[in-house]
Amino acid sequence: MYDFKNSIDRRKTNSLKWDVGDNELPMWVADMDFKTAPEIVEAIHKKADQSIFGYEEPSEDYFNAVANWYEKEHDSRPDTDWMLFVTGVVPAISSIVRRVTSVGDNVLVQAPVYNIFYNSILNNGRHVISNDLAFDGVKYQIDFNDLEEKLSDPLTTLMILCNPHNPIGKVWSREELTKIARLCKKYHVKLLSDEIHGDITFDPYTPAFSLDKELIQNLMVCVSPSKTFNVAAIHAATIIIPNENLRNIVDRGINSEELAEPNSFAMPVSIAAYEKGHAWLAELKQQILDNKQLVQDFLESELPDVKLISSDATYLLWLDTSKISDDSKKLASFIRAKTGLYLSSGDVYGGDGYDFLRMNIACPIETVKDGLKRLKQGIEMYR
Numbered sequence: 001m002y003d004f005k006n007s008i009d010r011r012k013t014n015s016l017k018w019d020v021g022d023n024e025l026p027m028w029v030a031d032m033d034f035k036t037a038p039e040i041v042e043a044i045h046k047k048a049d050q051s052i053f054g055y056e057e058p059s060e061d062y063f064n065a066v067a068n069w070y071e072k073e074h075d076s077r078p079d080t081d082w083m084l085f086v087t088g089v090v091p092a093i094s095s096i097v098r099r100v101t102s103v104g105d106n107v108l109v110q111a112p113v114y115n116i117f118y119n120s121i122l123n124n125g126r127h128v129i130s131n132d133l134a135f136d137g138v139k140y141q142i143d144f145n146d147l148e149e150k151l152s153d154p155l156t157t158l159m160i161l162c163n164p165h166n167p168i169g170k171v172w173s174r175e176e177l178t179k180i181a182r183l184c185k186k187y188h189v190k191l192l193s194d195e196i197h198g199d200i201t202f203d204p205y206t207p208a209f210s211l212d213k214e215l216i217q218n219l220m221v222c223v224s225p226s227k228t229f230n231v232a233a234i235h236a237a238t239i240i241i242p243n244e245n246l247r248n249i250v251d252r253g254i255n256s257e258e259l260a261e262p263n264s265f266a267m268p269v270s271i272a273a274y275e276k277g278h279a280w281l282a283e284l285k286q287q288i289l290d291n292k293q294l295v296q297d298f299l300e301s302e303l304p305d306v307k308l309i310s311s312d313a314t315y316l317l318w319l320d321t322s323k324i325s326d327d328s329k330k331l332a333s334f335i336r337a338k339t340g341l342y343l344s345s346g347d348v349y350g351g352d353g354y355d356f357l358r359m360n361i362a363c364p365i366e367t368v369k370d371g372l373k374r375l376k377q378g379i380e381m382y383r
């Protein structure tokens with residue numbers, strides 16, 4: 001039994017999430033209020049006790065731990081030869097954009113999507129092209145005709161896929177992934193699949209590297225223990241690239257940009273997480289399901305005009321607030337100013353995000369109750 005009931009006070013500890021006013025309740029950035037697994041903390045203590053923090057390189061044990069984790073958790077074992085260590089998923093994405101595309105190219109995303117993808121594309125002088133996800137009022141789907149049209153544009157050279165998808169919380173099925181990979185192959189578009197949320201899934205998740213061999217030759221997959229175990233500031237991630245030529249190109253990029261060297265804690269934390277974190281993750285997932293059920297029940301009985309979009313992954317809830325406002329930025333700032341509840345405004349994710357708020361429920365259930373109370377107050381006052 002691990003502790004998912006208590007959280008520690010992170011105000012004034014340089015926490016990005018908790019750098020807020022005294023009465024404010026942050027439920028925005030994807031960072032959990034649960035302590036990480038004690039097995040990981042033990043590995044950190046052991047490393048600290050060694051008292052030497054010299055240069056390091058990724059170890060064979062690390063790559064084996066990643067492969068074993070995917071085999072045990074997700075029934076699919078990536079070859080360790082396919083892997084590159086990198087200091088984060090966002091640094092990897094930006095580096096890949098620079099290495100495998102040219103200035104002025106189109107990089108395709110599926111809005112609404114993780115807002116930092118836009119930074120990685122635009123800050124490097126590439127254009128964003130979006131295959132907006134189609135929302136029917138209940139669920140999202142991929143418009144494959146639109147996707148094909150946009151991939152067939154000769155200026156489109158890279159697609160960034162988010163699986164599971166942040167912020168809508170959807171796990172793409174093997175059939176959907178196969179269709180996407182086929183289209184990318186047909187139009188010679190490289191496919192970068194960000195699977196950082198792949199472990200917190202409630203429906204089977206298919207790592208893209210497990211697709212048919214002929215569909216993974218232009219594929220790059222990014223994974224990390226950072227979301228799963230709440231260790232984002234450890235800065236450890238893996239890029240999995242089955243094709244040797246493409247892997248060498250990306251490897252040169254991350255090395256010349258100095259993104260390939262682990263800090264002192266990256267190896268012990270990742271290895272402990274991947275080798276000893278299975279039971280902790282199982283309990284975390286149960287807690288997230290309980291929290292989500294609470295939100296669902298509360299909204300149905302107390303706030304029926306706010307709809308929770310059904311999801312099968314992540315601790316990020318996508319709340320449809322279109323009946324309240326079509327300006328989520330204004331709504332989110334109003335709720336924060338009046339009640340202290342700090343949610344992510346959906347507009348930053350592009351697409352139809354102006355109709356949504358994103359709520360992070362990776363916190364003790366008492367905190368979720370507090371957040372819901374504030375949400376109700378804020379929405380009533382807004383009206």
Ligand SMILES: Cc1ncc(COP(=O)(O)O)c(C=O)c1O
Pocket residue numbers: 030087088089090091114162166194196197224226232237
């Ligand atoms: C889809 C997605 N990719 C990447 C990241 C961040 O990755 P990293 O901290 O490894 O740069 C996040 C964080 O929320 C995310 O949601």
